[in-house]
Amino acid sequence: MSIRLKLALILTLGIAGAAAAAGAVFLHLERESLRQAEEEKVRLVLDSVRRMAEEAALGKDPLMLLDYLAFLKKDRPEIQHCRVELGGRWQDVGAVPAEPAGGMVARAVPIPGGSAEVRFSSEVLSRREAAALAATVRLVARATALVFAAGLLVSAGLAWTLTRRIVLIEGALTAIGEGRLGETAPAEGSDEIGRLARGVNAMSARLKELDELKKTFVASVTHELRSPLGAIQSRVSEMASDAAFGPEQRRGLEAIRASASRLEHFVTNLLEAAKIERGKLEFTPKPCRLGPLVEDAALFFAARAKESGIALEAKVAPGLPELRLDPDLLTQVLSNLISNALKFTPAGGAVTVSARTRDDGKALLCSVADSGVGIPADAMARLFTPFERIRNPLKATGTGLGLAISKSIVELHGGSLRAESEPGKGSTFSFSLPLPT
Ligand SMILES: Nc1ncnc2c1ncn2[C@@H]1O[C@H](COP(=O)(O)OP(=O)(O)OP(=O)(O)O)[C@@H](O)[C@H]1O
Ligand SMILES: [Mg+2]
Known part of the structure; x- marks a missing residue:
């Protein structure tokens, strides 16, 4: 995961976490204030009962209080039952209801000459509180989602700004690693x-x-x-x-x-x-035929091949077209490929140098195939690296520069050099030279 993405994620999570924590604290406080509001409502009911009882006592009309309690019971869904105690006797207001599911909270009110009791349904009280809380939760959730979305945008912008220079430095370092020495990164800021x-x-x-x-x-x-x-x-x-x-x-x-x-x-x-x-290799291409170069190179190595007991053969397709190439440089490539094939093929083996037109007709294809020791798969990638010599049972001498030079020369001609090999069975090095269109 890139540092830019990590930073954006961390910032987003930080902002989301802060918004969620603020929401949680707010909800906790809101729940507390809702509870207090419900308490206040109960207290107001009890106060009104006390005041009505005082008025009833002044008017010497106890029925007035009983009527008021009956009204309250009908008007307020949270009031389950009321009763009054006057002169040592309890009198119920209406029928005594069965105990509701959530239980009841009985609150006594001292009144002149006795006391009154109002019973509240716990379930109705807490349902009312929960409904008010749910509305607040919805509001808080909406606000948190908005903060989260804004946080996401801000984090992405911030992460991009903060890491922009790091990404540029990374690019410069990659270029230097790839050999483009002298590459620079913008040196802005004093941080x-x-x-x-x-x-x-x-x-x-x-x-x-x-x-x-x-x-x-x-x-x-x-x-x-x-x-x-x-x-x-x-x-x-x-x-x-x-x-x-x-x-x-x-x-x-x-x-x-x-x-x-x-x-x-x-x-x-x-x-x-x-x-x-240093880009100072002399490259002087001129119209030339590849066939004779291949045949001459094979001829040059014929004696060495014979001495080593290897069958060296040149197969040049007839009528190969002329193309612009540097014969000296190309002879150098052929010499290195043939000398490699001879070096890494034991006596009794065979080396074939061939030249033909590629199947699509757009290039000439030249290959040097041997039945030698082959190259391990894990070494194929470093084959063209200067000074790279792959360990094999045939102790041949060399600098490890031949293939690197050959590759550069072929590329100078606009072609490409590649190798295929099967350890123990042999290798084929082939290069293509594009034909003029
Ligand atoms: N035909 C081949 N069969 C097996 N291994 C090969 C073959 N051609 C090249 N190699 C491996 O690749 C290595 C690099 O080849 P390259 O031609 O660059 O260097 P060299 O032949 O060792 O030295 P130089 O060509 O500079 O004298 C060789 O040392 C060898 O291990
Ligand atoms: Mg070589």
Whole structure:
């Protein structure tokens, strides 16, 4: 759940909780005041009985009080029964009713020469109180719902405002994580979020600086290494052909040559990757046919394949159309894919390089399929990451840069490179090159 949604929920719940609590307190107070109002009504009835009894005593007319009580009993539904005690004798006003379901509350009133008693129905009293309370509950519920709706709107607005800058910082961090160094977030305000944005921006600028430094460093170091390496290689070749060296020395020279060659491969790949990273790779496309490039590459590796006991075959569909491509760069891709296939296929296996028009006719499809060790499913995603080498039973050498470079070169041509593999059965690397429409 996003922080924006969480904040909106928390604020809404807070507002709703406060509104509900206020409603509950209000209802409690209202119930209290309703009870007091009912009490007051009972007290007024009893007062009126007392006053009527005093008037009846003054007029020496006890019937007056009895009539009044009969009237009250008829007029007030809450009065169940009344009786008067005069001269030590109780006299009921009307028939004595049966005890009602909710019980009765008997209240005595002292009157001149005796007392009167009025019995109220508890049920009628509490029903009247409940009806008044229900009306208040409805009002409070309506008010709470209104506050809740307003709270929801206010919370959503508040959550959006408060988290807007956090979301922008998150976007900048995601971009930096994806490699878009130098990306910034708006550094507004002097609060913690503003300071966080400024920190992220400073980090992003520093990372960009360091990245530039790294690229320049790698490019210049690899560039500087190439000339002395070339000199070592040519000198070693010269020495190897010198008859003055015996077999022992020749073995030593061969070891130096192999190491220098590995180092040269590494330096070349590193330089190539650095050029791609800095956007400085020379890309000079020209109208070209893919078929001969595929056949030449396969031919180049024929000797190595034979040496490794692998059947290498090139299958080029006839009449492939011409398209604009950089033959040197594409040869580099084919070389890496074929050399990988040979490296990761044991003796007795097969490697097939093929080129054809894609079924939809919109691109040329070139693939290098082998019957080698294959690649585990969980490693497929990192296959094209620089320096990534997947563990497998065949201990082949390499820098782990070939596929990353190949992918960039294919993408430079507007195509895409993908891999399919089944561990133990083999792999197929294929790339497409879009044909002009
Ligand atoms: N055909 C293949 N079969 C099995 N694994 C492969 C195959 N092609 C590539 N891989 C795996 O992918 C990794 C990366 O290949 P990549 O070509 O980038 O590097 P490399 O061949 O190790 O070194 P480099 O090409 O730079 O000399 C390899 O180390 C290997 O583990
Ligand atoms: Mg390789």
